[in-house]
Amino acid sequence: MAVKTNLTPLPGACAACAVRPFALFRVVPQARVGEIARVRSAVRLVRSGEAIRDTVFTLYAGWAFSWTTTPDGRRQILDFHLPGDLVERSEDGAEVSALTDASFCVLAKDRLCEFMGRDPGLAMSYADGLVRDRARLRERLTSLGRRDAMGRVAHLLLELHTRLSHRGGADRSGAPLPLKQAHLADALGLSVEHANRALAALRRDGVAALQKGRLDILDRPAMEDLAGWSSAPAVPVLTSLKA
Amino acid sequence: MAVKTNLTPLPGACAACAVRPFALFRVVPQARVGEIARVRSAVRLVRSGEAIRDTVFTLYAGWAFSWTTTPDGRRQILDFHLPGDLVERSEDGAEVSALTDASFCVLAKDRLCEFMGRDPGLAMSYADGLVRDRARLRERLTSLGRRDAMGRVAHLLLELHTRLSHRGGADRSGAPLPLKQAHLADALGLSVEHANRALAALRRDGVAALQKGRLDILDRPAMEDLAGWSSAPAVPVLTSLKA
DNA sequence: CGAGTTGTTGATAGTACTCAACTTGCGTGG
DNA sequence: CCACGCAAGTTGAGTACTATCAACAACTCG
Numbered sequence: 001m002a003v004k005t006n007l008t009p010l011p012g013a014c015a016a017c018a019v020r021p022f023a024l025f026r027v028v029p030q031a032r033v034g035e036i037a038r039v040r041s042a043v044r045l046v047r048s049g050e051a052i053r054d055t056v057f058t059l060y061a062g063w064a065f066s067w068t069t070t071p072d073g074r075r076q077i078l079d080f081h082l083p084g085d086l087v088e089r090s091e092d093g094a095e096v097s098a099l100t101d102a103s104f105c106v107l108a109k110d111r112l113c114e115f116m117g118r119d120p121g122l123a124m125s126y127a128d129g130l131v132r133d134r135a136r137l138r139e140r141l142t143s144l145g146r147r148d149a150m151g152r153v154a155h156l157l158l159e160l161h162t163r164l165s166h167r168g169g170a171d172r173s174g175a176p177l178p179l180k181q182a183h184l185a186d187a188l189g190l191s192v193e194h195a196n197r198a199l200a201a202l203r204r205d206g207v208a209a210l211q212k213g214r215l216d217i218l219d220r221p222a223m224e225d226l227a228g229w230s231s232a233p234a235v236p237v238l239t240s241l242k243a
Numbered sequence: 244m245a246v247k248t249n250l251t252p253l254p255g256a257c258a259a260c261a262v263r264p265f266a267l268f269r270v271v272p273q274a275r276v277g278e279i280a281r282v283r284s285a286v287r288l289v290r291s292g293e294a295i296r297d298t299v300f301t302l303y304a305g306w307a308f309s310w311t312t313t314p315d316g317r318r319q320i321l322d323f324h325l326p327g328d329l330v331e332r333s334e335d336g337a338e339v340s341a342l343t344d345a346s347f348c349v350l351a352k353d354r355l356c357e358f359m360g361r362d363p364g365l366a367m368s369y370a371d372g373l374v375r376d377r378a379r380l381r382e383r384l385t386s387l388g389r390r391d392a393m394g395r396v397a398h399l400l401l402e403l404h405t406r407l408s409h410r411g412g413a414d415r416s417g418a419p420l421p422l423k424q425a426h427l428a429d430a431l432g433l434s435v436e437h438a439n440r441a442l443a444a445l446r447r448d449g450v451a452a453l454q455k456g457r458l459d460i461l462d463r464p465a466m467e468d469l470a471g472w473s474s475a476p477a478v479p480v481l482t483s484l485k486a
Numbered sequence: 487c488g489a490g491t492t493g494t495t496g497a498t499a500g501t502a503c504t505c506a507a508c509t510t511g512c513g514t515g516g
Numbered sequence: 517c518c519a520c521g522c523a524a525g526t527t528g529a530g531t532a533c534t535a536t537c538a539a540c541a542a543c544t545c546g
Contacts, residue, residue, distance in 0.1 A: 116367065138337065193505095
């Protein structure tokens with residue numbers, strides 16, 4: 001075939017948006033979806049690995065990730081983004097790249113601010129996403145600070161599995177997971193080789209296996225134990241009135 | 244003397260609040276400070292090391308920090324809180340403790356939510372704080388993932404110096420810093436001994452010295468270099484319309 | 487002047503990194 | 517249909533950084 005077939009769906013009408021229940025605009029009643037469309041300034045499709053230069057967008061399909069590099073050129077992945085996530089590309093040196101082929105809705109910063117200024121519920125929905133981002137970063141910080149390689153890998157895999165579950169993208173025994181080992185390593189502060197060894201150990205011990213773009217959870221209790229997993233799900237304090 | 248003299252000031256009237264320019268309520272015009280007072284449900288004083296059980300509060304004087312423990316009992320400090328910071332104690336297992344003697348204003352969660360629901364500017368001010376929290380956590384994550392001990396220490400010291408500067412609590416050559424080495428270690432994922440050695444190395448090399456509750460920056464360029472310091476100050480994307 | 491906390495130092499053991507091959511899987515092109 | 521060329525995944529050996537354990541010094545407070 002001449003052109004690679006595009007299997008990644010483009011976002012369509014906001015009124016019928018499949019990811020809206022998980023997204024910033026989940027709080028906007030159906031009667032007012034029209035206002036959402038005016039905030040959307042573009043719809044885009046990117047290939048796996050491509051950088052995303054838009055400042056604010058809602059991921060519609062595919063995965064993305066935010067990252068920085070240290071002056072000596074090593075990469076630190078700061079967060080992974082799943083469909084429905086609101087992503088901001090700030091000017092502090094962090095970049096955003098597509099991890100898989102992906103599509104997203106670009107939001108006009110000024111119109112979004114205006115909308116939030118008019119609708120406090122939307123502002124709180126935005127804050128709610130920030131609180132979740134923060135909770136995730138805190139967990140990851142604890143991983144990098146206090147867990148060994150196997151624990152870090154197990155914890156990240158559990159986190160991603162949980163996030164996917166909430167969107168219906170996973171079943172109890174596993175989920176599709178497009179991460180390369182290099183992504184794991186760069187997110188967890190490990191070398192690729194060491195991440196590989198940790199992953200191999202998890203597989204060897206019958207705990208979990210990440211292969212061919214799929215995660216299989218083989219022994220959930222053992223995995224939670226290794227990861228120091230806290231089942232407490234970090235409920236937002238101030239934004240919980242909504243939703 | 245019978246009773247230890249209390250040198251930590253208690254918060255007074257909101258209208259004359261010294262930390263309000265840096266705090267959540269900075270966006271409330273002077274004419275409406277009365278509404279702030281109705282959100283404040285109590286004023287408290289805690290001693291260094293004490294746990295804080297209130298869910299939402301604005302630190303007025305002194306330092307605090309948020310932390311968790313892993314199942315094997317090691318502590319990870321998630322963030323340090325300075326006067327003016329809004330602090331939320333979520334139910335995800337994280338705790339908040341006073342690092343020095345400290346005082347703060349307890350906020351009534353429901354009344355604060357109601358206020359934010361009525362005043363989108365306030366909600367955006369809240370979001371702005373969350374964005375800053377996130378940026379700080381991202382920097383720290385990069386430290387733990389990709390910097391060695393000296394780099395981590397140097398980076399954290401620079402971060403705290405910067406935050407203090409913004410509040411007028413530091414001059415160019417240094418600042419008062421009440422951290423123990425154990426705090427540094429637990430924030431940076433190091434053992435106390437290793438944090439000590441890193442600190443000693445910074446002192447030996449004439450880069451920076453942390454002693455007797457005070458940080459002295461001896462060679463700022465060298466310190467920034469060690470820390471992989473990015474001068475770019477992480478400007479909020481969506482909340483920048485305010486302030 | 488003790489007693490406990492905080493800071494310092496040394497020796498030793500681990501964990502994770504680096505470097506260097508080598509293997510596998512897969513798409514392109516001959 | 518198979519060879520080639522990469523990208524991703526593995527494996528091994530040697531090294532570096534950091535943790536742990538154990539004292540000990542310095543400082544603070546009562």
